[in-house]
Amino acid sequence: MEDLNLHGWLPISVWQEAGQWRVDWCWFGDMRLSQPFFGDAVEDALRLPFNQAFRRQTPLEVLGQWQRQSPGLAPNAFIFHASRCGSTLISQMLAQLDHHIVISEPPPLDTLLRSDLPLPERCVALKGLMSAYGQRRRGVEQRLVVKLDAWNIGELPLLRECFPDTPWLFVYRDPLEISVSHLRRPGMHMVPGMIGATVLDDGLPFAGQEDFIPRRVGRLLATGLDHCQALAGMAVNYTELPEAMTGRLAAFFGLDEGQYKQVFAAVGQHAKQPAQVFVGDSEDKRREASALLRERVLRWAQEPYEALKSLSP
Template structure:
């Protein structure tokens, strides 16, 4: 059984039997939907997803401890799905893409005024359950979180001091334009996990202003995270040619055939599960299509942060 949801008000964790299924998709939720559809066809009835437990009780469940080897954070629409999906093509990687349980779990624990030790034990149990070894080949355990969950970097680093962490970012204008064309779900909710009771302030912003604030928060968190084992990666450097170097710097070793198979993902559009859709670079087009307002938001709020990340000593492509 693996956790598939946490209710941020009741603290109830929903569970699902994923069996020996390997997740190739960059999205945990899409993988679950695909598996449920397959199981419904095979058994002629919907699979059972009604099993729940209280979040605070999962520390008492006998779950084999499994620490993530790598956490992937990002600022939205910046190549994290591409990286996650490429890694997932190797069956030695147990890759969980945006499971949707971290933000509500931490929110619930905060509302319960849980002590640090209880937060640590609860989150460790939750991640161990997510990373349950479903295949004999599974070795590396990799978790990509949502851009909203970038706020949790210091929390997770305290819980997992030995896990590597990677923050993927992109030219902010490209991220804003991508989200204005096809808004991510968090934009409509105007969530701001960095500040309590910040909804009204965020609700007063238009989409471009909110995105600039969100991207700025994500970049600030990455810039504050200078501890050992934390790295940043620009989308511009996330290429098939650089993929081997990225793996080496993250201490992820693979056979040549496995690496070539993962690199093929760079030829495909990462948001599509159909391999016939080819990827077409569009960064320059997005920057050129930016309105005067978006350009001013970038220059006044985001440009300095972006350049600081480019020149950061923990940037993978500034490393000796």
Template sequence: MTMDATLLAEWFPVRVHAREGGFDVEWCHLGGQRFTEPFFDDTIQRRLRYPFNWLFRHQTSLDELAELEALSPGLPPTGLIFHMSRCGSTLLAQTLAALPRNIVLSEPAPVDTVLRARWGEETPTEEQRIAWLRGMVSVLGRKRHATERHLFIKFDAWALLQWPLIQRAFPGVPWLFLYRDPVEVMASHLRHSGAHLVPGVLEPALLGWSPEQLPGMPREEYGARVLASLCEAALGAWESRRGPARLVEYRELPAVIPSLYSELFGLELSGEELAVMREAMGKDAKNPALPFEDDSAMKQRALTGPAREAVERWVRPLYARLETARRDMRRMG
């Protein structure tokens, strides 16, 4: 590689930009800063309070990540977290991040850019994207503290649409899909819409649609069909799973988290760690100053009219299938 790799020891990729003929990676100095904020970008924003991080950044090509992976590999992923959005995934990630032995990457933008690189001006092969994804996760998963042992990645909700690629990149890594009654998910998006529910943000090809399908589609239908696509992708991943996996419904949170840790990810918890985890489980993940509250009843009441009809039509049948699969999973132990 063109750069001395030792110069990047405390630096982390924060953005990936397309350029003519490839992609550039922008690196920011994080030092010992752990990823403990609700989202990866929150941690980066925290570092951007220091002027140094605006003025001094390294830059490499995306291809150089594979070389870095070989020179200084990060922790291999212990678990992958997929979700439907607005269903408690941040609570789960924050609970895992509460233990100093876990590195938790929560919706890291550079991973999303790499996963979606296919739909830009460039058309890299699947092999290239797998190499980039592995390289990016490896570089982001480098240990910076002696206590760090495990790496968890909570992907953006839409990442599951690329399950075959992720499965090839990380075969056999335990994963879970977290979901929730779609009425409650949609009610949350109506209050503050997630990026993927805004028409045009996700490439239609990612959803398996042609661009002609979009014009004239009511916003409520668009949102419901995106959520349906996520559930459908989860069902496909579940049915084709080759390693440890779990379906988790929002109502199981937060109580299920310690058992996921031991049964799905195969990690033991000390009494002290369990206490730390329980404290994190009791907080509002996106605003840890507030206690966690189940707002299902309020959200059930909030969703009415065309949005509710769209959810019942497009998402409810898939949610029912997920629930059946989850019950079967529990019955079979």
């Protein structure tokens, strides 16, 4: 690694071993990242014979060294979200554009944001990570958009310290619909103890998933609301999608008329499962909600949701 020839390589995991931080790299070459999640792209890349034969691991400091030697694009936008609310649709629409690099929920970013590294070291590592993701591997890339995990709304102030000029938005949805989605198929952050400490924890006892999930959805919405008000974030309601990509989201992402017409190629597809046709399910979810779930959502999540709606046009 002395020559730091990392062209075509991207960080796929970051971890601490015997007190030392390490980076695992995977070779992508000029392959576009068009999958719904970065993890999907990693799975595809790891099937390549080259990656089955060769792996690269480096100290964390290499991220900063590589940034200085070969700086990539700085992030143009961050997408935060309340989960199951249309953020993947936005990222998949942008992924239709050759000039855009779209990184969706990369595990190394979450690891660094929630690590115990001192703040100065963490900022250096985060900037190096973004620079690595922002490499012009195909030669035509002009913009880098990063979608974070839902719980990373708690780390937004830290990310803002490292990237104070990068605009960000918070996508949200009716909390009853989010809660039903997680009752059907819980995300990692809706399973007690699965992802470690986050801003979603309230330390209170709970009586089953219909109590636990609405409380965490409420904390997601409340944290998003606080940060939108304090840190100039754009609040985007699920009901605005996808049409907002021809209006205020087109302006937010810097899309011209030709580009926002192109992004609509993804609209007919299910964002998380591109092989399937998208079918709206809001009414089905609302009918499915039990009386208990409705009461818990009203208690824990409705107020921040209504406040967020007042921030949207």
